[in-house]
Amino acid sequence: MNADTPAAAPELRSLVAAEVERQVKALREEMETKIAEVRERTVDDAATIVVFSSDLDKVLAAFVIATGAAAAGLQTSMFFTFWGLAVLKKKGAEAGPKNLMEKMFATMTPSGSETLDTSKMSFFGLGAVMLRKMMKDKQIASLEELIAMAREMDVKMIACTMSMDAMGVSQQELVDGLTYGGVATYMADAVRSRVTLFI
Amino acid sequence: MNADTPAAAPELRSLVAAEVERQVKALREEMETKIAEVRERTVDDAATIVVFSSDLDKVLAAFVIATGAAAAGLQTSMFFTFWGLAVLKKKGAEAGPKNLMEKMFATMTPSGSETLDTSKMSFFGLGAVMLRKMMKDKQIASLEELIAMAREMDVKMIACTMSMDAMGVSQQELVDGLTYGGVATYMADAVRSRVTLFI
């Protein structure tokens, strides 16, 4: 500071401090707005898998990836739609009243995770038996173990209500602890996900 | 302000303001550069679906998801490649001159959205008839309605030119209003998308 302006100094200081504060405040607000705009364009630590297939091999892959995603710290959600809905069927559940076409569909689709068949080498179910045996021999988790793991890891399982409606499947026929929703429910999770797969 | 410096005040104020502005400007530029760098690493509100399959069930799922994405406010693009190209075939279009192999391919692939078959329970097309009937009974939109909805919602439909070339399919055989492009066109949309699926 210059000795000629000792009196001016305190008031100048406060003038400067006030002006800096004013401009810095404006800058902070401006930057916060810009950062918020960029944040709108980011994603959460989340993963979303559409399980469309009911093939044992594909459903296994879906659960291996889902539990892997959950283990990596991602909020993971699985959307079971179309054939994939069969994975969620409760063993021995009483089916509600169905019309003829719904009955045919129910007969021709798997009755739960234990009756899924493979996408290749099916041989009337032999592929599924082989695959399950090979995995057991190698002490790899079975589908039912993977489903239980996924539940313990808080993987969200959504049953597609449009598919349920189309196929005449009621909530009573499905396992407990599901979320129910349509494509909008799926999309709400998907838009904020790092990983989005269709299996 | 001090009464001893009434003359100095306004000019001092503007002097201080100018100097603060000059020095704050550097910080603003620095922050803006950092924010722009982070912005480069973000995504648009967009979704991109590769439609590889021509199975009725999968194509239906693709259009349900595409219209769902558009309804959620995402710019949505569908890339029809390989078997999926058949979805875009114009009803009763005159096919251009084809060599023997192209003719065989044309005979063995669907001739448009109305002749797609299901991936499972085909029974020579019975699966598709059943699926369409069940959806109609439940007043779920048909594939053709979904395609019309997608168009109204400005879903971009890209016909894969490499597939067209490989299968000898001309633009005259496809419906109107398409974008034409290869994997680079697809990728330009995909890299900025929140949701990327292969169906």
Place this chain on the structure above:
Amino acid sequence: MNADTPAAAPELRSLVAAEVERQVKALREEMETKIAEVRERTVDDAATIVVFSSDLDKVLAAFVIATGAAAAGLQTSMFFTFWGLAVLKKKGAEAGPKNLMEKMFATMTPSGSETLDTSKMSFFGLGAVMLRKMMKDKQIASLEELIAMAREMDVKMIACTMSMDAMGVSQQELVDGLTYGGVATYMADAVRSRVTLFI
């Protein structure tokens, strides 16, 4: 500058500088923290493809997309799992000792990229022959050319160790230059990717 305050300039400058530095330091730190938080929520220029299928048409699509992603400047990784593992089998490789079930699996899955079959119109392999011929006629890169391109473009190829274990496939049976890992290895690439596909 006002001619009445020429002496004030240097000291004012340093006064402002000191005050700006003091106040701005706090702002810089605050903004840098916020920007870093947002950056955590962004993605790299990367793409990750799960190759689950061993169908020639789907594997071709996977490599077209992978090389397209690499050409677009994305770090690209392919995770070969389940049936997709067959793509990586070395031609004429000596298989290690296998149990009966592993032998059956080896017999029924392709012995490398050259023996993959199509997902549709298989006719005991005729579909693959036709597809390869049509692509050659149109001078489209063959699968083996695409694999070589992918390698030249530094596409990372991960062999799924869980699948190898389940099917009794050893590293000696697979081509060179692979990365070995499980779902955690895949997920580490996927979480930071712009494009994630399951084929």
